Each structure stands twice: as C-alpha cells, then as structure tokens.
Amino acid sequence: MESKIKGSCHCGSVQFELKNDQKLVVNCHCDECKKRNGSAFSTYIAVSENDLNLTEGEHSLIQYEVENEGIKYFCSECGSPIYNKNYRFPGLYMVFYGAFSQAVNFKPSFNVFCENKQNWVDTIKNITSFQGAIER
Numbered sequence: 001m002e003s004k005i006k007g008s009c010h011c012g013s014v015q016f017e018l019k020n021d022q023k024l025v026v027n028c029h030c031d032e033c034k035k036r037n038g039s040a041f042s043t044y045i046a047v048s049e050n051d052l053n054l055t056e057g058e059h060s061l062i063q064y065e066v067e068n069e070g071i072k073y074f075c076s077e078c079g080s081p082i083y084n085k086n087y088r089f090p091g092l093y094m095v096f097y098g099a100f101s102q103a104v105n106f107k108p109s110f111n112v113f114c115e116n117k118q119n120w121v122d123t124i125k126n127i128t129s130f131q132g133a134i135e136r
C-alpha cells in the first residue's frame with residue numbers, strides 16, 4: 001500500500017493527504033511571503049497537483065489571488081494557510097510546512113529570495129532558548 005501523510009488546517013475543517021515520498025522543500029524569505037503569511041519566512045513543500053488529495057472541507061478552502069503571481073488557499077473558518085499555487089510553476093502546489101498533522105522528515109534544501117532574508121535567521125540557535133514556554 002502506498003504510504004500517505006496527512007495534513008489539515010488548525011480547526012480541522014480542511015483535511016488533505018499527500019503521497020509520502022521525497023519532496024522538494026524550500027524556505028522562501030521574500031517580502032511577499034512575509035506579508036501574506038505573517039511570518040519571518042515561509043517553508044513550503046512543492047508537490048505535484050495530482051499528489052495532493054483534499055479529503056475534507058472543499059467548501060471551507062477559500063482563495064486569495066495575487067494578480068500575475070498566484071493564489072493562496074486557506075481555511076475560511078480558522079484562517080490557516082494550506083497551500084499556494086505559483087503561476088511560475090504550473091502543475092505544482094506549494095504546501096505550507098505547518099499544515100502537516102504528523103511529523104515529517106522533509107527538510108529544506110533551498111533558501112530562496114535571500115536578498116530579503118532577516119539577518120537574525122542564521123543565528124537563531126545562538127539566542128536564549130527554552131524547551132517550552134517562558135515561565136512568568
């Protein structure tokens with residue numbers, strides 16, 4: 001049987017599964033992704049459109065289109081981003097790393113748009129770190 005990995009939005013309305021084989025994982029540091037996702041950089045898993053199977057919540061998955069660039073798909077209930085379609089890469093979906101519901105071994109092999117990378121990203125391991133939350 002083919003191995004699958006599962007993912008979802010935060011509220012669980014949108015569920016998907018993906019073939020669990022080698023995928024290309026990319027960190028994007030561009031300013032567009034920062035603004036659209038509210039994060040310092042975004043990690044995406046590039047998959048063939050045919051490999052991503054939406055198993056629940058098609059009606060909850062809504063789109064935000066950026067003209068000439070692509071479409072962001074996210075949950076209308078909880079706002080979690082699920083995947084992007086980038087017009088420069090037809091046939092692919094860029095699935096948001098955080099959307100996976102189980103541990104995955106996918107590791108980024110590329111950083112792109114490093115010209116816009118925050119200068120603290122490379123030294124993040126050097127700052128004071130805790131295993132859980134900071135105690136009050």
Ligand SMILES: [Zn+2]
Pocket residue numbers: 009010011012013014075076077078079080
């Ligand atoms: Zn949701």
Ligand SMILES: [Zn+2]
Pocket residue numbers: 028029030031032033034042113
């Ligand atoms: Zn980007």
